[in-house]
Every structure is written in C-alpha cells, then in structure tokens.
Ligand SMILES: CC(=O)N[C@H]1[C@@H](OP(=O)(O)OP(=O)(O)OC[C@H]2O[C@@H](n3ccc(=O)[nH]c3=O)[C@H](O)[C@@H]2O)O[C@H](CO)[C@@H](O)[C@@H]1O
C-alpha cells in the first residue's frame with residue numbers, strides 16, 4: 356500500500372505553479388463528444404487519474420483521444436459514429452462520467468449510463484440532471500443500475516428551474532440544450548467558474564449560450580457543433596490548498612497561475628485568520644502568520660466558500676487561537692476527515708452539519724487514511740505542522756485531483772515523500788509532470 360510520509364516543522368518557501376482545473380477539464384472533455392465535425396485540442400490539461408478515466412470513457416464510446424502528458428494537451432476527434440453506453444467500471448471510479456449523458460442524448464437522442472451511486476461525501480443523486488432532460492422531452496428509465504435517456508428527434512428547449520444550483524446538473528443540461536430545438540432557460544443555475552469555462556468552450560464550438568456565471572443561463576439551440584481549441588482555467592481548489600500549506604507552516608509562498616477573482620471567499624476567510632495575501636503578477640503571495648485568529652466558515656455554492664476547500668480550512672482552524680465553527684451545507688456527509696484529525700490529537704467535534712474546532716492543537720503525527728480527495732490534502736496539511744511523522748494512506752483519492760503534490764511541497768521545503776509498500780520512495784521532487792504522470796498511469 357502506497358503512503359505519503361510527512362514530517363512536520365518545515366516552513367514552506369518558494370514558488371508553486373497551479374495546474375488546469377480538474378472540475379473544468381472533466382466537463383470540457385465530456386462536451387467534446389458533441390462535436391460531430393472537426394477535432395478539439397484542449398490545453399493546460401492536468402495529469403490526473405480523473406483525466407485518464409474520462410479519456411477512457413470517451414475512447415470506449417468510440418472517440419479518438421490522444422493525451423500528451425508532457426504538453427498537457429488532449430486532442431479529441433469525436434466525428435465518427437459514437438456508441439451511447441457508458442459502463443459502471445468508469446462511473447464507479449469517477450462520478451463525473453455522468454457528464455457524457457447530456458452530450459450523447461443531444462447528439463444521438465439516446466444515452467445509457469451507469470448510475471453513479473453515492474460516495475464518501477454524501478449520497479449525490481442525479482435527479483436534477485434527469486428532471487432537466489425530461490423537461491426537454493426525454494424519456495428517462497432507471498433500471499438494472501443504469502439510467503437510460505431517449506428522445507424521438509431533437510430535444511426541445513425548455514424552462515428549467517433547479518431546486519438547488521447543482522454544478523453537474525447545470526453542466527449536463529447546458530450541454531444537452533446546446534443542440535436542442537429552441538431556447539432553454541436554466542434558472543437557479545450554478546455560477547461556478549467551471550460553468551463559465553464550459554460555456555466558453557461550447558460557444559467556441561458553435562453553441563449560443565448567454566448568462567453563464569449568473570443564476571439564469573439562456574441556451575439558444577443550434578444544429579451542429581464543431582471541434583475547437585480551448586485552454587482550461589487554473590484550478591482554484593489546488594491554489595487554495597497550496598495557499599493553506601503556505602499559511603499553516605508560517606511560510607512565504609508565491610502561488611502562481613491563479614485567477615484571484617475565483618478565490619475571493621477563500622482569500623477573505625484566510626485574511627480573517629491573519630494570513631497575508633497579496634496579488635503578484637498572475638499569482639498570489641501568501642505569508643502565514645505567527646498565530647491564526649479563529650473564524651467561522653459555512654460552505655455554499657459559488658461565490659460562497661467552496662465545499663472542496665472545507666477540510667483544508669479545517670486544518671488551518673486546528674492551529675487557530677480560539678474556537679472555530681465550520682458548517683457544511685453543500686454535501687450531507689463531508690466530515691470523514693474529522694475522525695482522522697482526532698487520531699492526530701485534534702480537539703474537534705461534530706454537531707449536526709457543523710464541526711467545532713478547538714484551537715491551538717498540538718498535532719501529533721499518526722497513520723491516517725484519506726477518505727476522499729480533499730480529506731487527503733487536509734491530512735497532509737495537518738502533517739506539515741504535526742510533531743513527528745504522519746503517514747497518509749488511501750492515496751487513490753489524492754491522485755484523482757492533485758498533480759504531484761508531494762513533489763511540489765518538497766520543492767517548497769516540506770519534508771515529505773511518497774513510498775510504496777516496501778517503503779521505497781516512488782515520487783520525489785520533479786519540475787515536470789512526467790514522473791507524476793507515469794506514477795498515475797501505473798496506478799490505473
Ligand atoms: C467534477 C466536479 O465538478 N465536481 C464538483 C461538483 O460536483 P457535483 O456536480 O456532483 O456537485 P453538485 O453541485 O451537483 O452537488 C451539490 C449538491 O446537490 C445535490 N444534488 C446534485 C445533483 C442532483 O441532481 N441532485 C442533488 O440533490 C448533491 O447531492 C449535493 O448535495 O460540484 C461540487 C460542489 O461544488 C464539488 O464539490 C465537486 O468537486
């Protein structure tokens with residue numbers, strides 16, 4: 356079993372570059388299936404397990420996909436006849452595989468995709484995606500672990516109100532509506548930057564989408580979409596994670612390739628805790644304080660505080676002077692890391708949808724298991740300031756969403772290695788993604 360071993364006590368210094376956003380590239384790659392003519396070239400693609408997985412899903416559907424991990428580029432040609440069924444083996448690995456539903460349904464009038472099921476952070480239904488397709492005229496049948504959507508002729512534009520601003524539902528409906536007959540209006544749409552990135556990509560493909568990034572998105576259906584080129588936006592959650600790493604260690608780090616506008620809520624909460632954050636070119640200089648001030652945080656849909664930064668923020672709160680309260684409103688069960696923090700001597704308790712974090716914890720190194728992707732990052736953060744060695748296991752979650760986090764932290768001065776089951780170091784400082792890419796490919 357692979358693990359990351361981190362010894363606490365080093366202040367981080369230097370520069371770290373953020374990759375393209377996982378949560379932007381996955382829908383963009385899925386959307387490439389709609390182009391019935393021409394090839395798409397996507398750049399700034401992060402070398403992540405999830406990208407390999409979505410590429411496999413697309414290949415399985417008969418698209419030609421080439422991923423050059425050295426240049427962070429994916430080329431996709433979906434102009435051949437595609438298949439319309441995505442099996443469970445992919446959806447099980449990565450829930451975002453359900454994002455092929457919208458594109459396939461729009462292009463072929465049919466899609467059959469395995470139901471994703473829940474995961475460590477909650478039950479995660481897709482009812483809002485399906486209601487949207489139904490409103491556009493599709494028949495939905497759920498059975499034998501699959502969801503099948505079918506429409507005679509084209510989908511029809513519709514007015515769709517989302518009960519909650521679901522990111523995935525907004526994306527799936529937006530993709531499907533791009534090829535629908537007439538206009539679709541999504542109300543109470545998700546406003547995340549990744550929605551805007553997807554809309555920009557679809558518009559370059561020939562779609563006509565207005566209002567992405569606001570709560571009302573209008574999609575004027577067109578007859579055909581074409582391959583195009585597109586550069587993925589920077590990963591605001593990876594950026595936030597490195598900002599937290601710099602801060603928690605009392606370090607001084609330039610986090611480069613950042614859209615600071617996408618990080619307003621994170622910046623504001625970290626500043627409230629005493630972290631100094633200044634814009635510097637396309638980056639943010641983050642300087643950790645000697646003592647953190649406690650704070651309260653509630654996760655919310657964008658532009659609120661992102662749930663994907665909740666566990667990392669909790670790590671910072673462990674070191675604050677005073678009691679902090681962290682409330683999770685987006686997912687029903689995203690506190691699995693609390694138990695692991697406790698193994699590191701954290702004084703912390705769950706009360707309903709909130710976690711009460713007592714400050715100034717003397718964290719101690721321990722063996723801890725990452726229960727989901729961001730929990731993995733948070734445990735590493737705690738390990739950076741714990742006394743002694745912290746061993747983080749269950750790294751398959753981490754590899755879904757962080758490119759070479761060990762190499763990047765080590766380059767900033769952290770005492771951290773990744774080892775295999777025989778304790779051989781398998782990933783060390785690297786300035787390129789290559790080693791990380793190979794390591795990931797081996798894992799799959
Ligand atoms: C690949 C990707 O982009 N993943 C992100 C995306 O996930 P994802 O798109 O799955 O998240 P959603 O915004 O859809 O989910 C938000 C909430 O809505 C609920 N819900 C969602 C859909 C639905 O049909 N019915 C329903 O009840 C979910 O259970 C959850 O409680 O947004 C989340 C919220 O910012 C992030 O944490 C994930 O990192």
Ligand SMILES: C=C(OP(=O)(O)O)C(=O)O
Nearest residue numbers: 378450451663728729756
């Ligand atoms: C929850 C996350 O991703 P996913 O929706 O792909 O599980 C995440 O990125 O933190």
